[in-house]
Amino acid sequence: MPSLVGFIGIGNMGACMARNLLAAGYRVIVCDRSPKAVAALQQAGALQAETPAQLASTPGLKALVTMLPSSAAVRETYLGPTGIFSLPPRTLRPSLLIDSSTIDPLTSRDLAAAAARTTLHPDVVEGAAGAPSTAPAMLDAPVSGGVGGAAAGTLTFMVGGPAEAVARAQGLLGTMGRATVHCGEAGAGQAAKLCNNLVLGVSMAGVAEGLALGQRLGLDARNLTKIFNGSSARCWSADTYNPVPGVMEGVPASREYTGGFAAALMSKDLGLAQEAAAQCRAALPMTAAAAELYRQLATEAGPAIDFSGVYQHVYGGQAVAANS
Amino acid sequence: MPSLVGFIGIGNMGACMARNLLAAGYRVIVCDRSPKAVAALQQAGALQAETPAQLASTPGLKALVTMLPSSAAVRETYLGPTGIFSLPPRTLRPSLLIDSSTIDPLTSRDLAAAAARTTLHPDVVEGAAGAPSTAPAMLDAPVSGGVGGAAAGTLTFMVGGPAEAVARAQGLLGTMGRATVHCGEAGAGQAAKLCNNLVLGVSMAGVAEGLALGQRLGLDARNLTKIFNGSSARCWSADTYNPVPGVMEGVPASREYTGGFAAALMSKDLGLAQEAAAQCRAALPMTAAAAELYRQLATEAGPAIDFSGVYQHVYGGQAVAANS
Amino acid sequence: MPSLVGFIGIGNMGACMARNLLAAGYRVIVCDRSPKAVAALQQAGALQAETPAQLASTPGLKALVTMLPSSAAVRETYLGPTGIFSLPPRTLRPSLLIDSSTIDPLTSRDLAAAAARTTLHPDVVEGAAGAPSTAPAMLDAPVSGGVGGAAAGTLTFMVGGPAEAVARAQGLLGTMGRATVHCGEAGAGQAAKLCNNLVLGVSMAGVAEGLALGQRLGLDARNLTKIFNGSSARCWSADTYNPVPGVMEGVPASREYTGGFAAALMSKDLGLAQEAAAQCRAALPMTAAAAELYRQLATEAGPAIDFSGVYQHVYGGQAVAANS
Amino acid sequence: MPSLVGFIGIGNMGACMARNLLAAGYRVIVCDRSPKAVAALQQAGALQAETPAQLASTPGLKALVTMLPSSAAVRETYLGPTGIFSLPPRTLRPSLLIDSSTIDPLTSRDLAAAAARTTLHPDVVEGAAGAPSTAPAMLDAPVSGGVGGAAAGTLTFMVGGPAEAVARAQGLLGTMGRATVHCGEAGAGQAAKLCNNLVLGVSMAGVAEGLALGQRLGLDARNLTKIFNGSSARCWSADTYNPVPGVMEGVPASREYTGGFAAALMSKDLGLAQEAAAQCRAALPMTAAAAELYRQLATEAGPAIDFSGVYQHVYGGQAVAANS
Known part of the structure; x- marks a missing residue:
């Protein structure tokens, strides 16, 4: 009988991920505040739970994935009054929380x-023989x-947590994605993602400025891109995006800056990087300048515009397409 | 008999370039304010001229290369009282100025x-049959x-100027370098170089911030670099330098940030990009932040420190090497 | 009999404000998570309530002041499970919430x-004769x-809300402060405060850079300050602080940058200004640069350092005192 | 017989200054590249010299004022082939150069x-009795x-140089201006001016951001200005300009941002501050952000727009006037 997996947060991203689990033969039980989102997944074969706590106490549940839009929503889902960790001792079912x-x-x-302080239902205690963990891995x-x-x-997937749990999660992660990178202990996945997007946000803004200046000085954007790609200005923002x-x-x-990574999300990620830096000494002046640029872009052109639209923002008005 | 080529400005870069011309069999005549630099090239077989004007009127001179540290020095060498363009009409010899x-x-x-307003010595007028140019190409x-x-x-070499002249220069440029990129009309080589270095300066600073933040958050710099290189943060500053x-x-x-591209030179190039932007509408907030960062680095750690030393600057103090 | 006033949030600021109310003859009932803070106020004569809801339903309560450290704490206090607005209809006592x-x-x-949707206890309905409001003013x-x-x-006090309520609050505000500025409708007090602190944070950082550069160039900080104060660089950051x-x-x-306005608080306020701008088009590049500066200062020198310590940060190392 | 004073550089500023000298009874001899500017001053009673050197060797000349647009023009006027310091020894006449x-x-x-290395005409050697200086003061x-x-x-006037010379210059400076501030040794006047304008440029940009954000949040600009002026955001940019x-x-x-201090000039002054900082350790991130803002403003709205036009730039589009 196929494994039962919980999924909380079935928005744009989460719904696709849950569908891939269903398509691969997992049984999936979902929970979301949007009845419409839940109904769509039910049509695709998913079960439903009313609250995170109810979902997390479902007998047979092996693992639970959350995909939520903000730190506050994640805290509520795990630590709130009807959250996953609100269950009484020895009633929590999934031994793996992702x-x-x-x-x-x-x-x-x-x-x-917090996960380490909870206790699993006695039926599902798992782990190394001889010393099974009574708490879920997170x-x-x-x-x-x-x-x-x-x-x-x-x-x-950029993953933080114990190597043993990453290994156990590989089946699920490999169904929803192509690559799993173990970055370190708890929090290391988030840290790596923020650092990656920080570099991306800064380099895209730099590429945008370089190409805008070049065009203003009379250079052709295609030629200039070739020069970048063959030299020290080479980067993903120039050669792939x-x-x-x-x-x-x-x-x-x-395609008019649609269908990519929204400027508002880039702005949010750069804000998270700045918050993460609030307790440590790294200076982030480039990040600060980039965060402000994407914020300006999102308020001017709408939050859904792709973050590469920063090119039009720095070009200043009538953006010129490269000659085909 | 091998071609005679002039070379003005034989500092660190220029001396190497002139030596490569000598090694390839060119006869070279040099001019420089430093008697020591001139003496060294003379030992290697070069001839000497006292002034740019004298050099530029040497019979048999086919081409002339200048390699100087600033716009002011270039202006002086071409437009000054004893500069190349101070020669009387019909006395200038090289039909190619680089x-x-x-x-x-x-x-x-x-x-x-200014070059287009000069006239070559009647003996050396060259160019398309039927309509030979009487002025040198620049x-x-x-x-x-x-x-x-x-x-x-x-x-x-990033080259701006007429395609015909780029073709004539290919023998010389191919002796001193590996690649020649024709970027457009006069000034386009400079514009391309500034745009390239702008992107490089911004992306290096971004990579530095991302790696510094990652290390402050407990990530390993080698692992984080691998993540960058496999994803959207990939760039020359992370994967090559x-x-x-x-x-x-x-x-x-x-090697303690020695022997590369000096922070002071990066700072200078970003300043040139900002100047070039003074007459056009491109907004350059990332460039402004990066220029200030490299300026701070150069005044703190000395102008010769490699520009990648910006990592130590944003890390803030005791820089930590990655585990080998 | 003197008026009864509620006070929630008796940290450094709130405790002083509550004591001034007591000193002026008000009876005060407090609520705070810190038993120690509560005990200190009780010694000074204050009463105590267990929860915001309990406090807000105390018979005889005329007004209620909250002084809390974050948006989240304010939301919890008003909208949480035991919050002020969790009371059943017609049980809320204070007709004025500040x-x-x-x-x-x-x-x-x-x-x-949310306040407009609550209903006051029938005994305390107040307001314009003929059309008394049944909800408290906020x-x-x-x-x-x-x-x-x-x-x-x-x-x-920078105050947002209806003019009628500002007039009713004047007795309380005048006891705790010297000036009351009515800035507009609900939220306008906060908006004015954020804009004020934005200008303050930017101008202090500018004054710091100007004085640091001047000293590095050999000028005396006292003389330079006099020049600023007599010309277009005059500002509160130079002439008063x-x-x-x-x-x-x-x-x-x-006094070694102690006892003033903490860099961490300035950093927080600039962050609030950036958040407030997230939905509107104003570009805030100077605010972004200043927010990063104060964040760097707080992580380097500790969050409690006064925000004028940014002078030492930009001076770079061995800060030099002006000659006395 | 009234004193004879030289004036080189009679553009917008210089012409006014020279006219004030004439109006006060000085005889004035001028030199400028613009025949039109010279003719206008001649009509007002001024004499003319062909070159700086010729002017500086005029018998009877007591002092010489220069008012030029750039470092390069100043260098040319003093150090160029026909410059003031190109005169043979013992032929220079003015004992005071301003x-x-x-x-x-x-x-x-x-x-x-360079001035200290020149020698005055024997007739005009001046200075302390017993030890007269043979070189002019600068x-x-x-x-x-x-x-x-x-x-x-x-x-x-912000003045750098020896106190004795400042005293001698007071008559001239007091004719052209209202205040003279002695800032220190040679260069100190420039340093003070740059630091002053740095603070001004940063604080104006901060005031612009604060007022733009406030208006976007619904506040009235007049009210918000009053709040600033009564508190810690008070500054010349808010209360006077x-x-x-x-x-x-x-x-x-x-008056539509005309007739004040041009954004292009502010941008130039901030650039000079950054250059001055190139040799010293002060960090200038706010200056860098402000310089970029004024550069953007000047390229968008024309170099002559007043620097306070930065308000419209950060407001982003349809600028709204305060209600009268």
């Missing part, structure tokens, strides 16, 4: 510590790849 | 216009690759 | 809207002046 | 050193007050 939300690393560490496993990667099952309309096909810049 | 200095694109355009051809590339003859000591061998970060 | 916390303006507007009334101003009763040790007496800079 | 241009402090120091004396202050004779149209009369904001 949070795929992008949140701040400190909250992830707090949750891992992983932070934020993703990169966007809605497209979630639908295609090609996400990359070029922000100038017409330079590459199949990227948001060539 | 300026490999990194300067602002407007000065390059001014020089190209190219702006700044380089990337640093002193190492100059010594090894592996520079990349990593700024954290111990992550890669053979880069300045692993 | 929130003096510094939070985001949107939360203040939400609270004012004011956002953040303060400037710090702990010193709270103790001395010289705070300035000068950041260079030794230029003025009685300011944090002259 | 440079009122705004340039970088290092150039001012260089000029003072002052850097940049001004604040703009064209309006130059015309009205109400400029402020408010950037929102309609808040104050008689300021550039209320």
Whole structure:
């Protein structure tokens, strides 16, 4: 009989991920505040629970995935009055908890510590022979790849937590994504994701400025991109996701900055990086400048515009497409 | 009999380039304010001229290369009282002028216009049959690759000027470098170089912030670099010139930030990009933040520190090498 | 018989404010999570309530003041399970609610809207004759002046809400502070406070940079301050709260940056300004740069350092006191 | 017989200053590249010299003032082939040289050193009895007050150089301006001016952001300005030169940002501050952000727009005047 997996948070990303689990033969039980989202998943074969606590006490439940939009929502889902950790001792069922939300690393560490203080139902205690753990393992496993990667099952998971639990999670993660990178202890997945997106946000903004200045000085964006790609300015933002309309096909810049990674989400991630830095000494002046740029972009052009639209923002008005 | 080529400006970069010309069989005549630099090249077989004007009127001179440290020095060499363009009409000899200095694109355009107003000695008029040009062609051809590339003859030339002249220059450029990229009309080589270095300066600073934050949050710099390189944070600054000591061998970060591209030069190039933007509408907030960072680095750690030393600057104090 | 006033949140600021109410003859009933803070106020003559809801239903209560550290704490106090607005209809006693916390303006507007949906106990319905309001009035009334101003009763209140309620609050506000500025409708007090602190944070950082550069160039900080104060660089940060040790007496800079407005609080306020801007089009690049500066300062020198310590941060190392 | 004074550089500012000298009874001899500017001053009674050197060797010349647009122009005027210091030994006439241009402090120091190496005509050697100096004294004396202050004779001079020479210059400076501030040795006047304008540029940009955010949040700009002026956000940019149209009369904001201090000049001064910082350790992140803002403003709205137009730039589009 196929494994039973819980899934809390079935928005754009989560619904795709849960469907991939169903398609691979898992039985899935979902919980979400949106009746519409729940109904759609039920049509696809999912079961439903009323609250996170109810879901987490379902007999037979092996693992539980959460995919939520904010640190506050994650805290509520795990620590709130009807949250997963509100269950009485020895009633929690899943021995593996996977949070795929992008949140701040400190909250992830707090949750891992809270998980360690809970106790599993006696039927499901698992782990190393001789010394089985009576608490569930908790992983932070934020993703990169966007809605497209979630639908295609090609996400990359950046995972923090014990190696033993990462190994146990591999079946589930491998169903929803293509790559799993173990980054370290609890919180390390979040930390790696934030650092990655920090570099991405800064380098995209730099590429945008370089291409905008070049065009203002009379250079052709396609030629200039070739020069970048063959030298020290080479980067993913120039060679894979070029922000100038017409330079590459199949990227948001060539479909009016739709269908990619929203500027508002980039702005949120850079804000999380700044928050994470609030307790440590790293100076982040480039991050601060980039966060403000994406915030300006999102308020001017709407929060859904792709983050590579920062090219049009720095170009200043009538953006010019590269000659085809 | 081998071609005679002039070379003005034989500092660290220029001396290497002139030596490569000598090694390839060119006869070279040099001019420099430093008697010591001139003496060294004379020992290697070069001839000497007292002034740019004298050099530029040498019978038999086919081409002339300049490699100077600033826009002011370039202006003096071409437009000053004893400069190349101070010669009387019909006495200038080289039909090809190549300026490999990194300067602002407007000065390059001014020089190209000034070159077009000069007249060559009747003996050397060259060009398309039937309509030979009576003025020399002028190219702006700044380089990337640093002193190492100059010594090894592996520079990349970014060239602005007429295609016909780029073709004529190919023998010389191919002797001093590995790649020639024709970027457009006069000034386009400078513009491309500035845009390239702008992107490089911003992305290196972003990589530095991402790796510094990651380490402060407890991640290992080697692991985090692998994550970057496999995802959207991939860039030359992370995968080829990593700024954290111990992550890669053979880069300045692993030899105490020596022997690379000086922070003071990056700061200068970003300043040139800002100047070039003074007449056009591109917004450059990331460039402004990066220029200030490299300026701070150069004043704190000395102007010769490699620009990847910005990692130590944002890390804030006791920089930690990655575990080997 | 003197009026009975509730006070929730008796930390550094709140305790001083409550004591001034007691000293002026008000009867005060307090509520706080810290038993120690409560005990201290009880010794001074205050009564105690267990929860915000219990406090808010105390017969005879005329008004209620809250002074809390974050938007989350304010939400919990008003909207949480035992919060002020959790009372059943027609049981709420105070006809005037004053929130003096510094939070985001949107939360203040939400609270004012929630207050309008509650109903007062029939005994206390008040307001314009003929059309008495059955709901309490809610004011956002953040303060400037710090702990010193709270103790001395010289705070300035920036108030948002209906003019009628501001008039009713004047007795209380005038007891705790020196000035009351009516800024507009609900949320306007918070908005004004954030804008004020944004300008303060930016101008202090600018003064710090100007004085640091001047000293590095050999100027005397006292002389330079005089020049600023007599010309277009004149501002409160230079003439009243000068950041260079030794230029003025009685300011944090002259007592090792203690006892003023903490860098961590300035950083928090600038973050609130950035959040408030997330839904509107104003570009805030200077605010972003300043927020990062104060964050760096707080992580380097500790969160309690006065925000004028940014002078030492930009000076870079061995800060030099002005000659006395 | 009235004193003879030289004046080189009679543009917008210089012409007003020279006219005030003529009006006060000085005889004035001018030199400028613009025949039109020279003709206008001749009509007002001035004499003319062909070159700086010729002017500086005029018998009877007591002092010489220069008012030029750039460091390069100042260098040319003093150190060029026909410059003031190109005169043979013992032929220079003015014992007092005053440079009122705004340039970088290092150039001012260089000029003072060069002046000390020249020798005056034996007839004009002056100074302390018993030990007369044989070289002229050189002052850097940049001004604040703009064209309006130059015309009205109400400029402020920030002066660097020996106190004895400042005393000798007081008659001239007091004729052209209202205040003279002795800032220190050679270069100190320039340094003070740059630091002052740095603070001004940063605080104006901060005031602009604060007022723009406030208006976006629904506050009235006049009310918010009053709050600033009564608290810690008080500064010249808010209380004397408010950037929102309609808040104050008689300021550039209320005449479409004309007739004040041009954004392009502010951008130039901030660039000079950054250059001056290139050799010293002060960190200037706020200055860098402000310099970029004014550069963007000047390229978008034209270089002549008043620097307080930065309000419209950060407001983002349809700027709203305050209600009258």
